[in-house]
Amino acid sequence: MARPAGSGGRDAQLKHTGLRPGWTTGACATAAATAAYTALLAGEFPDPVTITLPRGQRPAFALAVEELAADGTAATAGVVKDAGDDPDVTHGALIRATVRRLAPGAGVVFRAGPGVGTVTRPGLPLDVGEPAINPVPRRLMAEHLDAVAAAHGGGAADAEITVAVDDGEEIARSTWNPRLGILGGLSILGTTGVVVPYSCSAWIDSIRRGVDVARAAGRTHLAGCTGSTSEKTVAALYGLPQDALLDMGDFAGAVLKYVRRHPVDRLTLCGGFAKLSKLAAGHLDLHSARSQVDKPLLAELARTAGASPALAARVAAANTGLEALRLCQDAGVPLGDAVATRARDEALTVLRGSRVRADVLCIDRAGAVVGRAEPA
Known part of the structure; x- marks a missing residue:
C-alpha cells in the first residue's frame, strides 16, 4: 500500500473530487525494482520505498515481499497495487520486481515474469517479443536504478529487471490484452504513475492501442461497439475479425477522435438504440451518469420519420428510449433509422477532415438491428 509524500497535485484532486487517487502498475513496479536494487547494493530493503513520478509526486510504498538471494546476485521486492477509489481490475494485485546484476556496460534490460504479458502483434509501442512493460515505466525504472547506483558510488545501473504479477494471467482475461495480442498476463502501464478515479484512462488507452x-x-474496416452483443451483431453482418472490433463501451468520442487522427477506410459504430440516441444528441460520452436519452429529440426525429403529432407526443412522454422505439415500431415509423442517421452525422462531424466513411447500427437487447445508416 502506498502512502503520499509531498503529493500536492494528488491532494488537490482529493479536495476537488472527494475520491482517492491510486497508483499505476508502472509506479508499483518502479517502487519494487528500486527497493530490490537497493537491497542488492546495500544489503537491506528500504521500507517504505519512495519514488519520484513524472509530475514530481513522491509517494512512499510499503513492501509486501522482501527476498535477497544468499549469494547476493538477485533481490526481489513486491508491492500491492492500490488503485484508490478507481474500479481497477488490478487493484490489490501483488506486483513483484526481481533485479539481477549484469556485466558492466549491459545497461538495464527487462523481462516478463509470471503474470506479465508478451507482445505478439505489431502496432503497439513495443516490438513483437518484448515484455509488455510500456515505455514510460521502463524509463522510470531505469532512472531510479541509475539513481540508486549513483547513491552507492557507481555509474549507470547494469541490471536485469523481471516484473511479475501474482495471478496476472487470470486478471488479464478481464482486460483488452488478449485482443491486442498481449499474451500471458497483464501490461505494466502508466504515463504519470497516478490513477485518477473514474477517468477511465486505461480503457481509452486500450481503444487507441486497439x-x-x-x-x-x-x-x-473497424467497428466501435458498446458491448459484447453489438460485437456479435457487427461481426456476423460484416465478417470482421476480432482485432477489427473495438470495445468502445461508452467512449464513442475516444474512438472517433483517435480514428480521425489515425484513419481507416470505414468505421462502423454499433450499439444499443438508447446509447446511440445520445450520440445522435451530440454526446460523445454515452455513460448514464454523464448523458441522458433526449426524449424531445426522439420526438423530433419521429416527426421527421413520419410520426403523427399524437405519436410524437407519446414518444416525448415515454419512460425510456426503448419504449419510444417500440411505439414507433408499432406504428411503422422508422425511428431507429432516423436515430442512426443523426448519430452517423454527429460521428462525421467529429471525423471532419479525415477520409473515414462512417455508418451506424442501432440494435435492441437481443442484438437485432433496429436502425441503420449507410456509410457516408
Whole structure:
C-alpha cells in the first residue's frame, strides 16, 4: 500500500473530487525494482520505498515481499497495487520486481515474469517479443536504478529487471490484452504513475492501442461497439475479425477522435438504440451518469420519420428510449433509422477532415438491428 509524500497535485484532486487517487502498475513496479536494487547494493530493503513520478509526486510504498538471494546476485521486492477509489481490475494485485546484476556496460534490460504479458502483434509501442512493460515505466525504472547506483558510488545501473504479477494471467482475461495480442498476463502501464478515479484512462488507452494493432494488421474496416452483443451483431453482418472490433463501451468520442487522427477506410459504430440516441444528441460520452436519452429529440426525429403529432407526443412522454422505439415500431415509423442517421452525422462531424466513411447500427437487447445508416 502506498502512502503520499509531498503529493500536492494528488491532494488537490482529493479536495476537488472527494475520491482517492491510486497508483499505476508502472509506479508499483518502479517502487519494487528500486527497493530490490537497493537491497542488492546495500544489503537491506528500504521500507517504505519512495519514488519520484513524472509530475514530481513522491509517494512512499510499503513492501509486501522482501527476498535477497544468499549469494547476493538477485533481490526481489513486491508491492500491492492500490488503485484508490478507481474500479481497477488490478487493484490489490501483488506486483513483484526481481533485479539481477549484469556485466558492466549491459545497461538495464527487462523481462516478463509470471503474470506479465508478451507482445505478439505489431502496432503497439513495443516490438513483437518484448515484455509488455510500456515505455514510460521502463524509463522510470531505469532512472531510479541509475539513481540508486549513483547513491552507492557507481555509474549507470547494469541490471536485469523481471516484473511479475501474482495471478496476472487470470486478471488479464478481464482486460483488452488478449485482443491486442498481449499474451500471458497483464501490461505494466502508466504515463504519470497516478490513477485518477473514474477517468477511465486505461480503457481509452486500450481503444487507441486497439486501433493501432488493427491498422498494423492491415484492417481497413473497424467497428466501435458498446458491448459484447453489438460485437456479435457487427461481426456476423460484416465478417470482421476480432482485432477489427473495438470495445468502445461508452467512449464513442475516444474512438472517433483517435480514428480521425489515425484513419481507416470505414468505421462502423454499433450499439444499443438508447446509447446511440445520445450520440445522435451530440454526446460523445454515452455513460448514464454523464448523458441522458433526449426524449424531445426522439420526438423530433419521429416527426421527421413520419410520426403523427399524437405519436410524437407519446414518444416525448415515454419512460425510456426503448419504449419510444417500440411505439414507433408499432406504428411503422422508422425511428431507429432516423436515430442512426443523426448519430452517423454527429460521428462525421467529429471525423471532419479525415477520409473515414462512417455508418451506424442501432440494435435492441437481443442484438437485432433496429436502425441503420449507410456509410457516408
